[in-house]
Amino acid sequence: MGRRNIEPNSILSHRLILPLVCFASCGLVYALLSAVLANSRGRVSEFGRFVEDGAAAENDGGCCRGIQNLELWGAAVKWGSEFKFNDSQGCCNACKAMCSGKDGPCLCDTWVFCGDRKLCGSKFGECWLKKQKDSLAPERQEGAPPGEVVGWTSGLIFGKGEGIIGLETEYGTLHIKLLPDCAPHSVAYILELLALHHCAGCQFYRAESRGQSWDSEGNHIENAAFGPPYALIQGTLEAQGTTFNKLPVEDCPILRRGSVAWIGSGPEFFISLADHSEWKHEYTVFGSVLPEDMHIAEKITTLPTIADVWNHVNVTVLEKPVPLLLRRIQKSHVDEI
CATH class of the missing domain: 2.40.100.10 (Cyclophilin-like)
Structure with a gap:
């Protein structure tokens, strides 16, 4: 997308079949080459910015993303020491399940998952579900020594009427x-x-x-x-x-x-x-x-x-x-x- 000058196709039977097969093969090769060349070239979008086709493509649908090396604080509604998953998506989905809107307001708006085996140690896999006092100003866990990398991944969930x-x-x-x-x-x-x-x-x-x-x-x-x-x-x-x-x-x-x-x-x-x-x-x-x-x-x-x-x-x-x-x-x- 452009910025303010600063800067999305019988013997007779055998004789007939052979040309058809050749034609189909040539067509397939042409299509494959066209696709490769198109992907390598990319294009200029309607906003004037060069874009590589397919770059950053994602599937439409639900998301469950968080920010790595971030530990959000808040009141725990599910203790991670007794609630574990193999990946952050499971933790995120668990929070979403408590924010479906079917049972009133969201009971969970923050998920915190420890997914780094080395940094997490015995806490690896822990999933803490939390509730913020203010979802538009989530609390962070402060006090980590300078230069220390946090092993937690955190994400927010905004329910109906929130966020x-x-x-x-x-x-x-x-x-x-x-x-x-x-x-x-x-x-x-x-x-x-x-x-x-x-x-x-x-x-x-x-x-x-x-x-x-x-x-x-x-x-x-x-x-x-x-x-x-x-x-x-x-x-x-x-x-x-x-x-x-x-x-x-x-x-x-x-x-x-x-x-x-x-x-x-x-x-x-x-x-x-x-x-x-x-x-x-x-x-x-x-x-x-x-x-x-x-x-x-x-x-x-x-x-x-x-x-x-x-x-x-x-x-x-x-x-x-x-x-x-x-x-x-x-x-x-x-x-x-």
Whole structure:
């Protein structure tokens, strides 16, 4: 994806069969060579960024990811000394099972697994399930000696009505459900921004409507082009005066209407106004806008823009960037996605 100039086919019988076999064999060889060459070349995405096809591809569906060498604290609801698994996914799923929403509020929002045999020793396999006082400000275990590597892997689970932040603009607040089980590093960064109580410099600077390519529900219209315009609003989430460290590529599902994803390793991001199956698995998705707030994103695409070209891609840039303010959203919007 482009940045602001800074930077997804009988004797007669034998005589007849032989040409057919040769033709089929040649076709198969051609197809294989084409696939190899296509994968080796990669392509330039609709955002002007070179992308190797298939790089960072992930399966769509549920996630169970955590952050290695991190021990989150909190009140234990399941003691790990008596609760063990062979891998972190089992521990994560155990926490999710206590946060299904069928039995009221989440009983577990944090899982901590010890998966390094050398560092964990007798604690290897322990799975601690915990509950935070504040899920948007999880407690860390402090006090480890300098340079000591922690053998624990920790992850968060946000239940219904939890893990929602607001991107406040003059046109309304976009409520975003964060996805820590799919993009834990990304969500950790967002929570750090949230703790600053400001986001000076955060803004939307590019806006493109769905045009004639997608309907109001984000479905691509048959035989229509895939842009421009590209059905998105793009901005940056980097507070002035803070040091930004590139984020790792995490879960990259097919983009849907409302998906919130990083451009490369951030801090530039975009909100998709349509389903973008043509971009395949290119972007880390760390959140999703609640459906009832998508009209705010659509409103931003109607603001005055200026045509520009980024890396040979036609884009439209807002004449006046729209400032963003990150704010906490306490348990609400229970009908979120």
